[in-house]
Amino acid sequence: ILVTVGVSEAIDIALRAILNPGDKVLYHEPCYVSYAPSVSLAFGEAIPVGTIPEQSFSLDPEAFEKAWQPGCKVLLLNFPTNPTGGTADKQKLERLAKFAVEKDLIVISDEIYAELTYEGEHVSIVDLPGMKERTILLHGFSKGFAMTGFRIGFACGPDWLIEAMMKIHQYCMMCAPILSQEAAIEALRHGLDDVQRMREQYQKRRDFIVRRFNQMGLNCHLPRGSFYAFPSVQSLGLNEVDFCHRLLREHEVAVVPGTAFGPHGKNHVRASFSTSYDKLIEAADRIEKFVESVQAEKEHASAAV
Template sequence: MKDSKSPRKPRTADHINNMPKSGIRDFFELVIGCDDVISLGVGEPDFVTPWTIRESAIYSLERGHTSYTSNKGLFSLRKEISKYVSENYGVQYDPDNECLVTVGVSEALDIAIRAIVNPGDEVIYCEPCFVSYAAEIAMAHGVPVAIENSEDNEFSLDIGKLKSKITPKTKALLLNFPCNPTGATLNMQQMEEIAEIAIENDIIVITDEIYTELTYEERLPSIASLPGMKERTIFLHGFSKAYAMTGFRVGYACGPEDLIDAMNKIHQYIIMCASINAQEAALEALKNGRQAMIKMRDEYRERRNLIVKGFNDVGLKCLKPKGSFYVFPNITSTGLSSTEFAKRLLEEEKVAVVPGNAFGECGEGYVRACYAASTSQIMEALDKIGEFVKRLSK
């Protein structure tokens, strides 16, 4: 007879059981505890948050600001977000009912998807991509539909492939340009074609613009600003990358009132509001953080040039991405799989990169290296990678 205390029903939900663990986290379990590792792994700025932003968080606490805020976030911050988005992305949002402050873009992404997806609805997204996309769609009981971008197209979106993925069940298209992990961007013509397709097929576009400040060439407005797009676009952005504020956990969503309202319903039950001190720091970032942000971006540009040349010099073909702080070199010439390459590089040379297949199957044959590390660390890592590749070819 079964012990009456042992569980007889499945204890965890099927859709959670079926979800693979994040490939990045698996890999970083290996890194933890390894001393002297040069990490080009985690997608996090190596800069500490600019001082005036930190100071405003300290000052917020000193003044005893320890309460909840409005669910949607401080109105002063939403007003500043609205101004910033209008000036930098060419689209006007009403801070009253078209802006929502969230706990990072992570939360904004989750509640955007949950607010619009019915079970079985399809959401199209590009691979290789940020590890959360397919999981977020699946957790909302939607169907993740991947477009496989390729090096031949500089990992940018292939309009023909997009068209081929659309079905009557397509509810949304999730975009992330500049892209994590490839750094790929869109041009104006692609944006216009995507907009036309979205309008024609009545598709909602979620645009994750977390890396747009880190664009090293021509900067374009958001797809949300194109005719007919504001009413069908959820614009997501945050402070983690451009302002080196990952630990503050502040992001935001802007969009049409009905969609922001639906997102806020979820947000008010699960989160209530982002931390007031972090929101005040974010306000300072928008008001006075521009110079510091530009300085970091210019530094990333130099590092990008260095790392792209370095990978190509050691014989690993590496495109020059137009944005983000990642490169995605091709490692197929070594004869190793992405996972073997990353594991052996870590074990033999103590350099951490992320296997490309962590970002989708079509990332196999590549690794992601984050150049938000100091120039000396990047140079040392490149030397070690050079040694490693040379040894492999012997």
């Protein structure tokens, strides 16, 4: 185990420890914004594998198999996923694990949202046959324990991989802050019941905001994990960037363009529901007013033709 300054540092040093120049990394998209840049900084080549709304952006092992090419060295996974809330069930993970063994791939599994799984239990690929010896599991306290500012995470994996990561960590970071480490210990000892209560509240907020998006005419799948909704804005005739800019400027509600998380996020926006229920209601009301105004603009433009 290596204690890191959040999962972001763990991703960075894992890739730098594993990759030689030109090595390829398969990762699913839409995804956390740092994955592809971290691969590039390690002189690797990032190969995106699209997930789709029709499958609730869940893991598609067949897509990974089709995307594989000579030179692939790493599978980079994040389930539940930021920004889509997509998850990976055991059957699909088993198929992907067999593929990883067959192609002799190292797996980096970012499971920072593991505690925020709403339907069923979170399944980790590291628990499947043949995976412990080829998997680095990354986790932290920012999401499930609501400790974002503490910047504390950890990596678990085979000795040879953790030792390679340690060589980089000791020079670029020295160690994670001791105060944050003590806070993490306290969270593990006394905060697990709070995690359960937070998950229950997030699930209620998820159900509310997804229902509201769909009622507005913004098609939104039900995220099975994380604390993000990922509705489509395609029906409005606005691209995702213009939608975000106008919503912020006209109604002071901030959401993120889906393409910030890769080209496969086109026509979608990410909306976080990790805020108070009252603020979520207010935000939904403002978004609905904005959607109605855009729809009225479309109708007026059509009538004028």
